[in-house]
Structure formats: structure tokens, C-alpha cells
Amino acid sequence: MSDEGEMTGGEDRPLDWANEPHMSSVDTIMWRGDTDRRMRGTICMLEIYDCSPDWDRLVAAHEWGSRMAPRFRQRVVDSPLGAGTPSWAVDPDFDLHYHLRRIKLGGDGSMRELLVTCEQLAMTALDAARPPWEGTLIEGLPDGKAAYFLKAHHALTDGLGAIIGLAQLHSPTREHNPGKPQPPSPDPVNIGPLDLIGRQIGDEIGRIPHRVDLALKGVRALTNPRKALSSALRYGRSVPRVAGLVSPPGSPLLAHRSLSWRFSAFEVPFTDLKAAATAVNASINDIYLAGLIGGFRIYHEKMGSPVDTIPVAIPISVRRPEDPAGGNRIAVGRLAGPVGIADPFERVLTIREQVRLARHEPAVDIFNTLGSVMAWLPGTMLMQFSGAASQNDLQASNVPGIPWDTYVAGAKVERMFPFGPLPGCAMMATMITHNGTACLGINSDGAAVTDLELFAECLIAGFGEVLALAADDGVEPGVLRRVE
Structure with missing residues (x-):
């Protein structure tokens, strides 16, 4: 995250990014994948910087970025039944000190040593009780360079969505921009089990008209049985593939x-x-x-x-x-x-x-x-x-x-390696x-x-x-x- 963002002014309101209050069904499937450790859905991004960013600016950048993209302050609230789509809610105990870390690379400071460190960070499970992301500044690379390793749960976004978000949270200049939007911190949200179950039931009721419409289309398709059968067979053969x-x-x-x-x-x-x-x-x-x-x-x-x-x-x-x-x-x-x-x-x-x-x-x-x-x-x-x-x-x-060109807290991003x-x-x-x-x-x-x-x-x-x-x-x- 940058202390600048792509914007140079405008209204003090959050980005239009990852603002749905509930998980989609695909997000939910990815979130539940952690039931099996082999299916754990952690996505990672390794950025290489031309110099070590200013730590205080970097901390301020994350604080600002978590207001611009409140999803980074939101935790997953799941149903007590462990079924249906979970909700996103601003964590009343959000603690940036937990999510943002700073370490110095050991060993010879090589790219291989950096990747080994990132492997270990990536294989450590995210805390399901907190917003599902962690960022680590890694210093000690040769020639005064540094790296930043961001890991997040795939339920938060897909790859394209991540780039859309990063493009808006990174800066186009090395200098600090005091004129960037300053939205307020989002209010904490407490969602009880009954609230969540009630929302899920409401969602299912809301899907009834769509499902009825699909059923009616299926009935109307029977007016041309040969075409309907052909479409059904094509779809049926496609599903296993x-x-x-x-x-x-x-x-x-x-x-x-x-x-x-x-x-x-x-x-x-x-x-x-x-x-x-x-x-x-x-x-x-x-x-x-x-x-x-x-x-x-x-x-x-x-x-x-x-x-x-x-x-x-x-x-x-x-x-x-x-x-x-x-x-x-x-x-x-x-x-x-x-x-x-x-x-x-x-x-x-x-x-x-x-x-x-x-x-x-x-x-x-x-x-x-x-x-x-x-x-x-x-x-x-x-x-x-x-x-x-x-x-x-x-x-x-x-x-x-x-x-x-993109910058983070005064450091230029030279490379971005996704994992x-x-x-x-x-x-x-x-x-x-x-x-x-x-x-x-x-x-x-x-x-x-x-x-x-x-x-x-x-x-x-x-x-x-x-x-x-x-x-x-x-x-x-x-x-x-x-x-x-």
C-alpha cells in the first residue's frame, strides 16, 4: 500500500473496491477450502524496492490504505452452522501492529534467501479471527534494496481484483502527497449468529424469483424438445470436463x-x-x-x-x-x-x-x-x-x-512477483x-x-x-x- 495512491485529490471517501458486505458463493468455496490444509487459499505478492521505504511512512500508508479500502479492516463472520455465505464486518479490534511486520533478511541476502523466507511466511496460516492479510517489510537485500511480502486469503479477491486495488493504493510518485483523500475510519460492526442466519435466509428467499424464472425457461424450452434435449446433452457432457x-x-x-x-x-x-x-x-x-x-x-x-x-x-x-x-x-x-x-x-x-x-x-x-x-x-x-x-x-x-512506475513510501517498485x-x-x-x-x-x-x-x-x-x-x-x- 502507498501513502499516495493514484489519486491526487477528490472526495474523502473510500475506493469503490471490495465493498460487498457478504462473500459471493465462489469466495465462500475458497474460504471453506481451509478445512483441508492442502487446499489452503493463501495468495501472495512479493515486491522488490529500489531502496528501503521509510518505516513511519509505510505504517502511515497502511493506516491510510485500510481506510481507503476498508476490506483490509474487515474480518470474516461465518454462520455457526458452518454453511451458507459468510459476511464481512469491520473488526472492532483491528490492530495494524499485528498485520504489518518488519524483518531483516538473514543468510547471504540473496534472492534465494528472500524466497525461502517468503515460503515460510506463506505457509503460516492466516488468523481466521482477524482480517485475512499480513504485510512484511523485508530489509537487508544487497545494494540497499528491500522487499515487501503481502499475503492474503483468496476469498478477499482474485488476481485481477488485487491488481485493480494495488494500482489505486500505490503511488505514481516518490514524493509524499498531502492532498490525497482522507476518508474516516470505518465504524466497527458486530454481527450476531442470528443476524447472519437471518441474512442468509433472506438471500435464499431473494433467489426464489430467479430460480422460478429458470424453471419457467426450462418449461418453455420443452416446446422445442429436440433443441432442449440437444442443449441439455451439451451442458451435461460439459459439466464433467x-x-x-x-x-x-x-x-x-x-x-x-x-x-x-x-x-x-x-x-x-x-x-x-x-x-x-x-x-x-x-x-x-x-x-x-x-x-x-x-x-x-x-x-x-x-x-x-x-x-x-x-x-x-x-x-x-x-x-x-x-x-x-x-x-x-x-x-x-x-x-x-x-x-x-x-x-x-x-x-x-x-x-x-x-x-x-x-x-x-x-x-x-x-x-x-x-x-x-x-x-x-x-x-x-x-x-x-x-x-x-x-x-x-x-x-x-x-x-x-x-x-x-509505482512507489511505496518513497521506494520505487522494481518488480512484482505473484505466488x-x-x-x-x-x-x-x-x-x-x-x-x-x-x-x-x-x-x-x-x-x-x-x-x-x-x-x-x-x-x-x-x-x-x-x-x-x-x-x-x-x-x-x-x-x-x-x-x-
Whole structure:
């Protein structure tokens, strides 16, 4: 959070971000995921600063930011029944001293030492009785640099929502701006169990007209039985694919799962990704996925365990312009990652077609559609379903970043590396483009990817294959670089 924000004046009121008083059904499913420690939904962001920010300014920035975005002062209030959608309420005991920490990096101060520290911070559970986030300033990096590690629960927001929020809370200048809005501290809210249950019942009553309308549409559809049957069959066939109940078998090499997270970070100029995408008439996301899967191919070959496909999941944003910022507005796309395809051009085209089909699955939004029902399932039952449907070898996300220079308490943000959770998968890869540099954060299960150094080499080689496609247009190919 910055002591400036993107704004230079205006009304003293909070941002229009993450201001819904209740969780959505998808948020609820993510929150209940903590019932199983292997499904813990902690999302993280590591920012690298060109210098150590002023501590007093940083503290003031968080105090200001928590007034601009009151969600950072809100805790989750769940039903005593452990079912239905929880509410958000301003914590009457909000204590910034708990949420904001300051440490000095030990060891040799290297990027590897920094990532090890961040792994340990990330694997520590968030306190469910407090607002679900923690921020840590990490000093002691070489050349006077510093880092900031923010972790939060995925129920708070998805990746795009997080960037929308950070873009407004970071500053476009190094200097302090005394003219920024100053909204008052939000009033504490106490929600009793009966209040919450009453709200949940009211929500369900409010959904009755929508469900009746769906039923009437179904009845009217029967006037054309052939068309209705065809649509029902298409949707029915789509559900198992979207839910992950029908997917390629996982790689035996990556079969083990644990509670151990391992971080690694890479970067590549965005222009290099764009050049490769332009050369083969593909999207940046296609190139990104092809580079990742190419890394998996080379890793399997070097480990003497080649496979043809691996199960891959990608988030598909269903966020509309009229949707409120914050929260989760995502669906899930399933791919059969073509690990067996050595030709990078063919691999990109195969992925492009699979992504196109995944985006147009009839049941692509099933978790948002059925979420209001699933939210009433007990956490243990919900996690049994989620665990059976989430054994992916790779989950990959690509989120647009902030395309301008940003500052925090006088320090310039040089890089932003995102790290997603491991909801039953062997690896979570997340890419954010920060001011012209594509920053890739890899979170691997320590029991699944047993040789992380070798995998890093393979990933660089896999991206090298697809980035070399730019040479077809006479462009010098780029190189993925490990940050260490």
C-alpha cells in the first residue's frame, strides 16, 4: 500500500473496491477450502524496492490504505452452522501492529534467501479471527534494496481484483502527497449468529424469483424438445470436463502432494513474449502456457519419465465492467497439456485451440451458477469434492499488471512477483506484467517437483523454444531469466 495512491485529490471517501458486505458463493468455496490444509487459499505478492521505504511512512500508508479500502479492516463472520455465505464486518479490534511486520533478511541476502523466507511466511496460516492479510517489510537485500511480502486469503479477491486495488493504493510518485483523500475510519460492526442466519435466509428467499424464472425457461424450452434435449446433452457432457472429473491422468513423476511450498521467480521482457505471439498469430497467454508446458516436457525427459499429456487448469475471468472490483469473478478452464509435443509451433497452436474450447464450454461458469447451493455444503464435504476435482499437475494464471512506475513510501517498485496457492496441484504458475517486464512466480509442491534446480533450467529452455519463434519474423529471440 502507498501513502499516495493514484489519486491526487477528490472526495474523502473510500475506493469503490471490495465493498460487498457478504462473500459471493465462489469466495465462500475458497474460504471453506481451509478445512483441508492442502487446499489452503493463501495468495501472495512479493515486491522488490529500489531502496528501503521509510518505516513511519509505510505504517502511515497502511493506516491510510485500510481506510481507503476498508476490506483490509474487515474480518470474516461465518454462520455457526458452518454453511451458507459468510459476511464481512469491520473488526472492532483491528490492530495494524499485528498485520504489518518488519524483518531483516538473514543468510547471504540473496534472492534465494528472500524466497525461502517468503515460503515460510506463506505457509503460516492466516488468523481466521482477524482480517485475512499480513504485510512484511523485508530489509537487508544487497545494494540497499528491500522487499515487501503481502499475503492474503483468496476469498478477499482474485488476481485481477488485487491488481485493480494495488494500482489505486500505490503511488505514481516518490514524493509524499498531502492532498490525497482522507476518508474516516470505518465504524466497527458486530454481527450476531442470528443476524447472519437471518441474512442468509433472506438471500435464499431473494433467489426464489430467479430460480422460478429458470424453471419457467426450462418449461418453455420443452416446446422445442429436440433443441432442449440437444442443449441439455451439451451442458451435461460439459459439466464433467469443467469440474475436472474427466481429465488426462496426472504424471507419475509429479504424483506426490504435501504441505510444503517452494517458490522460484523468473522474468522476461514483455516485448519478447509479444514478438513470439505475433510471429505465430497467437496470444501472450498461449505463448506463456506453451513455455510452461515445454518446461514440463524437458523436465520429464531429463528425469527419464516422459508423458504425453498432463492435466492443466487455467482461470477464466468472467469479470464484467459493471461487476464490483474485488472478490472472485473467475471460472475454470481445463486443458490436456500437450507435454508430448516437441515442436513449439505445434504446441502453441494446440494450446490455442484448447483454450478456445475451454472458454466456450457450455458449463464453464458452473461453479458460479451452482455456487449458491455448494456454499451450503459442510466444509468437509465440499473439500472432498474439490479435492477429487483439483488434482492438476499445473495451474497457470496470467494477470495484467500495472503499466506505469509505482512507489511505496518513497521506494520505487522494481518488480512484482505473484505466488498463488496450491489447491491440490503440483505447481501454480502466475505471471504479472509490471511496467514492461513479465514477472513469473512459481509455487511448487516440494513433494511433487523434487529437483527444483533442474526444473528451473528446464523452464528456461521451454520458454526459449517458444520465444525463438520470434526469429521467424526476423526478431532477436528473448530469454527467460531466473531471478536469483
